[in-house]
Amino acid sequence: MDMKTQTEAGVSTGRRLMMGNEAIAQGLVEAGCTLAASYPGTPASEILTAVVTGARAAGVEIHAEWSVNEKVALEVALGYSYTGQRAAVAMKQVGLNVASDPLLRAAYVGCPGGLLVVVADDPGPHSSQTEQDSRFLAMFAKLPVLDPATPRQAKEMVGPAYELSEKYELPVLLRPTTRVCHARQVIAWEHPRRVARPAVFVKNPARWCATPQFLRGLHQELNRKIRSVAREPEWQPRLRPGDGSYGRTAVLASGVAWAHAYDWLMAQELLDRVDFYQIVLPYPLNPEFAEYVRTAYDRILVLEETYPVIEMQLAAPRLQGRLHGPVPGEGELTPDVLNDILGAFFDLPLQGRPSPAGSGSRPTLCAGCGHRAAFYAIRTTFPDGIFPGDIGCYTLGMNLGAVDTVHCMGAGISQAAGLYQAFRRQGEVKPPIVATIGDSTFFHAGIPALLNAVIQDARFLLVILDNGTTAMTGHQPTPASGLSAGGEPAPSVQLEELVRACGVGFLAVCDPYDLPALEELLRQAQAQIQAAGGPAVIIARHPCMLAKTGQPRRQVEVTSSCIACHHCLDNFECPALIPSPDTGQVQIDPVLCVGCGVCVHVCHAGAIISRDNGL
Amino acid sequence: MKPKQQIIISGRGGQGVLTLTRLLAETAAALALEVITAETHGMAQRGGSVISMIKVGPFMGPLIAAGQAQVGLFLTPDNLKVHSSYLHPQAAVFVNTASPGSYTALDALDLALRLGLPPVSLNLILLGYAAASGQLFCQPQSLEQTLAAVTPAKWLAASQKALAAGAAAWPA
Numbered sequence: 193m194d195m196k197t198q199t200e201a202g203v204s205t206g207r208r209l210m211m212g213n214e215a216i217a218q219g220l221v222e223a224g225c226t227l228a229a230s231y232p233g234t235p236a237s238e239i240l241t242a243v244v245t246g247a248r249a250a251g252v253e254i255h256a257e258w259s260v261n262e263k264v265a266l267e268v269a270l271g272y273s274y275t276g277q278r279a280a281v282a283m284k285q286v287g288l289n290v291a292s293d294p295l296l297r298a299a300y301v302g303c304p305g306g307l308l309v310v311v312a313d314d315p316g317p318h319s320s321q322t323e324q325d326s327r328f329l330a331m332f333a334k335l336p337v338l339d340p341a342t343p344r345q346a347k348e349m350v351g352p353a354y355e356l357s358e359k360y361e362l363p364v365l366l367r368p369t370t371r372v373c374h375a376r377q378v379i380a381w382e383h384p385r386r387v388a389r390p391a392v393f394v395k396n397p398a399r400w401c402a403t404p405q406f407l408r409g410l411h412q413e414l415n416r417k418i419r420s421v422a423r424e425p426e427w428q429p430r431l432r433p434g435d436g437s438y439g440r441t442a443v444l445a446s447g448v449a450w451a452h453a454y455d456w457l458m459a460q461e462l463l464d465r466v467d468f469y470q471i472v473l474p475y476p477l478n479p480e481f482a483e484y485v486r487t488a489y490d491r492i493l494v495l496e497e498t499y500p501v502i503e504m505q506l507a508a509p510r511l512q513g514r515l516h517g518p519v520p521g522e523g524e525l526t527p528d529v530l531n532d533i534l535g536a537f538f539d540l541p542l543q544g545r546p547s548p549a550g551s552g553s554r555p556t557l558c559a560g561c562g563h564r565a566a567f568y569a570i571r572t573t574f575p576d577g578i579f580p581g582d583i584g585c586y587t588l589g590m591n592l593g594a595v596d597t598v599h600c601m602g603a604g605i606s607q608a609a610g611l612y613q614a615f616r617r618q619g620e621v622k623p624p625i626v627a628t629i630g631d632s633t634f635f636h637a638g639i640p641a642l643l644n645a646v647i648q649d650a651r652f653l654l655v656i657l658d659n660g661t662t663a664m665t666g667h668q669p670t671p672a673s674g675l676s677a678g679g680e681p682a683p684s685v686q687l688e689e690l691v692r693a694c695g696v697g698f699l700a701v702c703d704p705y706d707l708p709a710l711e712e713l714l715r716q717a718q719a720q721i722q723a724a725g726g727p728a729v730i731i732a733r734h735p736c737m738l739a740k741t742g743q744p745r746r747q748v749e750v751t752s753s754c755i756a757c758h759h760c761l762d763n764f765e766c767p768a769l770i771p772s773p774d775t776g777q778v779q780i781d782p783v784l785c786v787g788c789g790v791c792v793h794v795c796h797a798g799a800i801i802s803r804d805n806g807l
Numbered sequence: 808m809k810p811k812q813q814i815i816i817s818g819r820g821g822q823g824v825l826t827l828t829r830l831l832a833e834t835a836a837a838l839a840l841e842v843i844t845a846e847t848h849g850m851a852q853r854g855g856s857v858i859s860m861i862k863v864g865p866f867m868g869p870l871i872a873a874g875q876a877q878v879g880l881f882l883t884p885d886n887l888k889v890h891s892s893y894l895h896p897q898a899a900v901f902v903n904t905a906s907p908g909s910y911t912a913l914d915a916l917d918l919a920l921r922l923g924l925p926p927v928s929l930n931l932i933l934l935g936y937a938a939a940s941g942q943l944f945c946q947p948q949s950l951e952q953t954l955a956a957v958t959p960a961k962w963l964a965a966s967q968k969a970l971a972a973g974a975a976a977w978p979a
Contacts, residue, residue, distance in 0.1 A: 193833055193956045209829070209836050211846075234848055319848070342843070342867060375869035376829070376844040378836045451868035458865075527872035552856020552889040553819060585853060767854055783926045 205382040212343035212372040215379050216282075216310055217242030219350030222384045225280045225308070227255045227272045229265035231636065232665035233284030234319035235373040236312035240282055241668075244678045250383040256677040258668050261601070261636040262287035266294045266309065270363075273303035274400065275391035278354055282310040285326045286600065290637070292329065295363070299333045300410040301399050302361035305389075306354035309335075313369045315497040315524040321583070321600060323522065325499035330365045331475040334414050336421045337365040339474050339496075341451040343377045349472070352426055360417045369497055371448040371524075422476035429481055434466040442485065443537075445495035446471040446502060449525040453495055456527065456534050466538075471496075477505040493537050497525055512537065557588050559768040560786035562734025563657050565704035567594035568764055568794060570626050570655060573714040577624040578611055580604040582638075584630040585664045586657050591765055595628065602637025604629050609641070609650035609727075616651075624718055625652035631687060632662040632670045639690060645727045646695040653717050654729045658687060659736040667739060691729050698728035705734060707793040737786060745787030747803040750778050754799040764794045810840065810944040811864030813871045817890040818882030820847075820854050823930035827880065828859035830934065834945045834953045835863045845869035856889050863944050878942055881910075882930055899942035903933050911940070918972060928969035935973025947974040 196206040210218065217239050220228060230240035240256055247254040259265035262283040269279040283291065288311045295309065317323040330337035338353055340346035346368050357364040398406050421427075429444070443466060445453045450470045457463040467489070471477070474496065485492060486508040494503045494513035503513040513519050519533055535542045557564045567589040570579065581587060581595030582604035589595035597607055608627035615622045629638050634656050642654065662668040669675040674684035691699050698720040702710045710732060717728040735743070756776035760769050768784035769791060771777070778800075789802045814831065818824040828844050835842035840863050847857040860871045876893045884904040894900060900910035905917065913936050915929035924932075931954075938947040950970060958966050 193837060193953065207836075209833050209842075237848075371845060371869055374846045374848050376832050376842075376846070378842065448868060452870060454867040456872075527868065527870050527875075531872055552886060553854065555820065555853040555855035558853065588853065 203382055203385070205380065207378050207380050209376055210343060210347075210379045210381075211238060211242075212346055212368055212375050212377075213238035213312075214242040214246075215343040215347040215377070216350065216366070216368065218246050218379070218381050219347040220280050220308070221246040221250055221252065221254065222382060223278065223306075223351045223354050224384060225254065225278045225306075225354070226252075227269060227277065227279040228282065229257050229259045229268045229279075230282040231259055231262045231265055231287055232662050232668045233287050233312075234665055235314055235370040236282050236284045236287070236310065237665040237668070238373070239310060240677055241666075243280075248678075252384060258677050260671060262291040263294060266291040266298075269307055270294060270298055270303060273305040273307040275305060275393050277305040277389050277391060278307075279305060280308040280310060283312070284320065285311055285313045285324055286320060286322060287311070288326055288329055290601070292333075295329075295335070296333045298363050299335050299414055300407060301402055303357070303363055304361055304394075306357040307363040308350065308353055308357065309363050309365045311365055311367055312373050313367055313498065315369055318370055321598070323498045323524075325497070325501060326365065326367050327474045327501040328499050330367070331501060334418050335363055335365055336360075336418075336427075336473060337367050337475050338427070338472060339367050339446040340372055340472075341446075341448055341470065343372060343375050344379050346372055347379055356421070356424065356427070360421060362414075362417060362421075367447075369448055418476045422473075422478045423480070424473075427473035428478060430470045430472060432464065432468040432470075434468070435464060438466040438538075440488070440490040442467040442469060442489045442491070443493045443495065443534075444469045444471055444485070444502065444506075446474050447497050449495040449497055449530070452525065452527050452530050453534065456530055460534075460538070460540065462538060471502050474501050475505070477502060482506050482508070491537075493533070495519065495525055495530065495533070498522070554591070555588060556591060556765055556767055557585065558737045559766055559784045560737045560788035560790075561585070562659060562704045562732065562736075563589065564592065564764065564766065565707055565734070565788075565790045566628070566655060566657055566710065566732040567592040568790075569704060569707050569710040569714060570594050570628070571763070573711050574624040574626055574718070577626050580607040580611065580625070580627040582627075582629040582633050584633050584662075585659075586628055586630055589628060592763065600637075601633050602629070602641050605638050605641035605645060605654060608652040608654070609645045609648060612650045612652050613648075622651075626714075627652060627654045628657055629654065630663075631656060631658040631660065631672065632668075634687070635671045635685075635690075639694065642691070642694045642696065642727065642729075649725050650727055651721045651725055652727055653714065653721060654727055655714075656687060656691070656729060656731045658731050658733040659739075660733075661736050661739055663736045663738065667736070687731055691731070695726075696729045697724060697726050699731070700729075701731045701733055703734050704732040705788060705790055707790060743786075743788075746789035748780060748785060748787055748789055748792065749801060749803065750780055751799050751801055752777075753797055754778050754795075755797050757797065759796055760791055760794050760800070764791060766791060812862075812878065812944040813876045814861040814863075814878040814880070814943075815871060815876045815890060815893050816859045816861070816880045816882070817886040818857060818930070819886075820857050821927075822882045823927050824857050824859050824882065827930050827934050828861060829957065830950060830953055831861050831943075831945070833957055834949050835861075837953060838945060838949060840944070841865055843867070843869045845871075856886055858886075858890050858893075860893075878937065879910075880933055880937055882933065884908075899937070899940065901933055901937045901940075903929055913973070913976060915973065918976060919969065922968065922972055924965055924969050924972075928965060931966055931969035932973035932976070935970040935975075936977050937973075939974040939977035947971075
């Protein structure tokens with residue numbers, strides 16, 4: 193719901209409930225950002241889509257793109273910024289690892305148009321392979337990083353962040369965390385005035401092509417900029433002073449840890465009784481502030497997620513924090529974790545609190561998911577195989593015993609090559625190696641890995657699980673979809689062409705619903721690898737069940753010949769197959785079943801049948 | 808004094824936890840109350856246990872501390888063992904289940920099926936029930952207004968029917 197008004201100048205304004213990611217996107221639209229590039233990843237995925245909708249609502253033109261990966265996204269934004277226009281990239285924290293190469297040099301050569309790098313961290317982690325702290329990567333790159341505590345604050349930071357970026361001609365990082373990205377708050381918005389700037393590229397080889405002879409000077413310049421950024425009045429630590437009840441004591445916090453510390457202090461009636469700082473610019477921390485903290489306080493507690501970035505810069509002898517304790521060195525600073533730390537810091541009696549008694553149900557592939565069928569076929573065909581996996585919904589193939597490794601985007605293919613080399617040199621009986629990767633992840637980081645496997649003659653089987661979308665993060669288009677970020681028709685690139693262009697000899701395409709056909713193809717591919725070498729590729733193609741494909745439904749039922757062996761439950765794990773509490777025989781949940789009919793092939797006893805076999 | 812309330816909504820990914828979260832937050836906003844929510848996105852949405860938190864009042868952070876939620880809505884009883892630690896000892900707890908316990912039980916799935924509603928609408932049935940009990944910061948009428956404002960036209964009639972059926976199931 194939107195509470196909309198019109199100001200006298202004809203500018204529309206309003207207030208609306210927004211997710212943190214939508215708030216950041218709205219901030220980008222209002223600040224006159226005219227290019228936004230992203231690769232989807234939890235918790236950052238919603239930002240780009242919200243830029244598209246925000247731009248439409250405001251009637252401004254923004255080029256929004258799902259780039260093929262984060263490195264590409266950042267380089268596109270850099271080139272755009274070279275012409276003096278405002279650009280933004282959005283990604284999750286491990287995406288910044290992929291983009292770190294262009295990021296680090298961007299600090300040296302800078303950017304004339306404002307460039308905001310929105311990088312969403314995931315303390316916990318909830319949906320990531322690490323809980324790394326992007327503020328540290330900002331420090332490593334020598335780039336300013338902002339740490340918003342709430343969706344509202346994240347939006348408020350965007351405009352001033354662009355001003356900071358343009359004043360120093362430096363990219364600026366905006367680092368929300370999961371609890372900011374996926375929180376919702378009512379937030380004021382306004383339609384931007386059009387800020388069309390002409391694209392002007394000023395040739396300057398000493399800067400844009402800076403060779404080593406120029407880099408020392410550029411580094412010196414960067415150091416000067418960072419010293420100055422640290423003293424920018426807008427970004428100094430924000431003090432909520434105490435009344436003297438707790439003399440020479442201070443709590444310093446940043447990000448959502450500040451917000452939860454605020455709630456705790458309020459609940460304990462300690463707000464305004466102790467000096468309470470919010471650090472909005474964790475790097476570069478003003479050295480004069482650090483010196484002040486060291487002299488003005490005897491007891492200092494630092495609360496930050498997830499690494500001790502502020503604490504290390506403070507370098508005070510009496511600090512309490514992540515580095516010196518009692519704050520744990522890892523994990524999210526939830527209200528419960530903070531309660532123990534703050535309770536001890538203020539010497540309050542700690543109340544015993546209930547803790548979770550059990551773990552919840554684990555995530556699983558959807559009923560009818562083509563990945564499940566593919567994993568079942570792989571596991572059945574190669575019971576002694578080694579299965580390097582990758583990052584996406586299909587990571588859940590580990591539940592099915594068909595994913596043995598998960599590392600980072602695209603790693604499964606290269607790890608398969610490494611595993612092959614290991615067993616080849618040992619000269620033992622070689623286990624079949626079957627790697628799996630999703631279509632979007634293959635486009636992101638799988639292509640160089642496959643190319644490398646071809647030229648190194650790495651002998652393994654790659655199954656590309658092609659569901660036609662980036663499913664895990666909310667169905668963003670892939671390069672094969674032929675759709676832009678705004679949903680308009682766009683050029684597309686087909687997987688088959690790419691795989692062949694990588695030099696792969698054996699390529700086959702199959703719908704994994706046809707289990708016998710896929711199993712036959714897997715055997716053929718393995719024979720081909722043994723006979724002719726090189727990697728073989730099978731594209732297992734079936735659209736994502738959540739993409740509302742309207743595929744026909746079979747009437748599947750379990751007959752009384754079910755022997756309650758639970759082979760289907762243990763090896764197929766479809767959420768629609770459930771054991772009867774009385775007999776142990778398997779039943780089909782009519783609500784969850786989508787009628788894919790794959791389980792008919794799975795049952796060894798022939799007890800699962802499809803009434804309308806021919807559809 | 809403006810109401811201050813901390814609510815958890817617990818369920819399995821795909822059960823409509825996020826829909827209820829948005830509905831309650833939008834309703835708080837429409838009532839000019841401060842509100843902040845926390846949601847589960849990503850991997851856990853694939854059928855795993857998910858929880859949302861809604862804090863109505865002058866809060867800064869989106870998460871609820873253990874033992875502080877005054878209201879709990881459980882779309883599946885399986886999650887009681889996982890998320891009950893967030894509940895205050897005197898919390899009002901509404902659970903979609905046929906089994907009675909130390910909570911207020913409503914077989915919302917059964918009610919949905921009997922009314923010819925899609926199974927997923929059990930979430931709105933349970934919400935309507937909780938609102939009619941008077942334990943929420945808002946009344947069923949406020950939720951109805953929000954529902955009408957935020958629901959796509961093709962699902963509105965069924966959604967309204969579910970919310971109203973839940974409210975009507977509360978013993979007057």
